[in-house]
Amino acid sequence: xxxxxxxxxxxxxxxxxxxxxxxxxxxxxxxxxxxxxxxxxxxxxxxxxxxxxxxxxxxxxxxxxxxxxxxxxxxxxxxxxxxxxxxxxxxxxxxxxxxxxxxxxxxxxxxxxxxxxxxxxxxxxxxxxxxxxxxxxxxxxxxxxxxxxxxxxxxxxxxxxxxxxxxxxxxxxxxxxxxxxxxxxxxxxxxxxxxxxxxxxxxxxxxxxxxxxxxxxxxxx
Numbered sequence: 001x002x003x004x005x006x007x008x009x010x011x012x013x014x015x016x017x018x019x020x021x022x023x024x025x026x027x028x029x030x031x032x033x034x035x036x037x038x039x040x041x042x043x044x045x046x047x048x049x050x051x052x053x054x055x056x057x058x059x060x061x062x063x064x065x066x067x068x069x070x071x072x073x074x075x076x077x078x079x080x081x082x083x084x085x086x087x088x089x090x091x092x093x094x095x096x097x098x099x100x101x102x103x104x105x106x107x108x109x110x111x112x113x114x115x116x117x118x119x120x121x122x123x124x125x126x127x128x129x130x131x132x133x134x135x136x137x138x139x140x141x142x143x144x145x146x147x148x149x150x151x152x153x154x155x156x157x158x159x160x161x162x163x164x165x166x167x168x169x170x171x172x173x174x175x176x177x178x179x180x181x182x183x184x185x186x187x188x189x190x191x192x193x194x195x196x197x198x199x200x201x202x203x204x205x206x207x208x209x210x211x212x213x214x215x216x217x218x219x220x221x
Contacts, residue, residue, distance in 0.1 A: 020050040020057030023219045029208030041072040043184035064195040070184040077172045088212040092159030099155045115147045117174040127173035152181045
């Protein structure tokens with residue numbers, strides 16, 4: 001095990017210098033999305049995609065202009081604080097959208113009236129998708145419209161698997177990669193619609209994709 005670690009470190013040291021290869025520790029999986037902000041206070045970021053070849057990360061696409069939370073990015077975010085979480089997270093196994101499947105390789109659920117992402121931290125369904133039904137009153141507190149009403153932001157979306165294993169009440173919910181609407185987000189990451197479609201079509205469940213959010217200095221810690 002020790003010798004294997006030394007060999008892996010030696011091979012990694014031979015990788016070309018780039019944002020993904022400089023990250024410590026290196027993310028798992030063979031597909032990676034990086035969301036790089038200049039500072040923790042900005043609402044703008046740069047998104048790139050990478051694939052692992054051997055032990056090295058190679059650039060796939062980007063840079064794409066992205067938006068993050070209205071209050072920037074934060075390691076210890078809380079529900080409703082308007083920040084995007086710092087860290088590395090899996091991409092959820094199901095994608096959603098108000099429009100037909102754009103050709104993704106994940107399970108795709110078309111949103112309809114009465115579909116919610118639960119933001120009520122007192123609910124046992126906190127930070128999960130719930131199909132309540134159109135016109136029915138949810139058994140959890142709601143502060144935003146149901147997902148079918150967010151047609152501009154949610155033509156398609158990927159779920160960032162933040163605060164899910166385990167789910168900690170009040171830590172935050174509903175962190176998505178979705179379409180831009182002209183400003184910062186409430187904590188999600190947003191891309192121009194065409195860029196979003198390119199990224200979502202590229203992602204593959206079998207590659208164990210991850211998304212890493214932070215500043216360049218933070219990526220190297």
